[in-house]
Amino acid sequence: MASLPEPVIAALEAFAAPHRRDVVQSVATDDPGASHDALAALTESVDWVDMGAAHPLGPDRSDPEGIRRLLQAMGAEGRCSVLSASGAEDDRDLGGALDGVLHQAGGALVVCRPGPLAFLVTSTREHWLLSDRDVPQLTGPIPVVR
Numbered sequence: 001m002a003s004l005p006e007p008v009i010a011a012l013e014a015f016a017a018p019h020r021r022d023v024v025q026s027v028a029t030d031d032p033g034a035s036h037d038a039l040a041a042l043t044e045s046v047d048w049v050d051m052g053a054a055h056p057l058g059p060d061r062s063d064p065e066g067i068r069r070l071l072q073a074m075g076a077e078g079r080c081s082v083l084s085a086s087g088a089e090d091d092r093d094l095g096g097a098l099d100g101v102l103h104q105a106g107g108a109l110v111v112c113r114p115g116p117l118a119f120l121v122t123s124t125r126e127h128w129l130l131s132d133r134d135v136p137q138l139t140g141p142i143p144v145v146r
Contacts, residue, residue: 004028005090007081007111012042014116015130020048040085043107044123053116055135057127064098067119070129073136076112084108 004012009028016024027038046054061067071094072078081090082097085106089097094112098119101108107123118130129135 004083004088005081007090007113007115008083008088008109011081011109011111011115011118011130012083014132015049015053015118017048017050024048036085039083039087040106040123043084043109043120045107046120046122046126046128049120049128049130053130053132054120055129055131057129062102062127064095064102067098067102067127068095070136071112071117071119074112074117074131074133075114076117077114079113081111081113082108083111 004027012024012028013021024042027042042048057067061070076094078094080092080094080097081088082092082101084101084104094110097110101110101119101121108121110119110121112118116130116132120128120130122128
């Protein structure tokens with residue numbers, strides 16, 4: 001498996017809980033890459049995430065277009081990286097990546113540019129927004145933050 005893209009490594013390090021940084025760092029720095037089990041463990045739950053940066057998204061925010069609009073309102077560009085148990089991909093279309101992770105088995109982390117901003121789908125289908133930014137209210141048109 002190829003090594004992880006730089007945006008994924010930066011997001012893992014930015015959102016890791018202090019007591020889980022060693023595990024996250026070992027996954028991020030393994031060369032030629034992390035094992036399937038190690039990657040699956042990161043997308044299985046939010047146990048590794050600093051909960052100060054984790055915002056749960058309810059079932060009313062589970063469609064790819066709504067999540068894309070929310071992420072773009074928070075400053076995300078149209079390209080992203082994706083981490084799942086099968087590995088990592090860089091330079092994906094944000095809308096296509098969200099559609100893919102919301103309809104696949106298992107968990108995934110969609111890492112937005114510029115970071116730190118990400119969307120985590122756990123293997124139990126929980127949806128989490130990972131960000132140190134304020135989450136905008138989704139009433140009416142969503143302004144794009146620049």
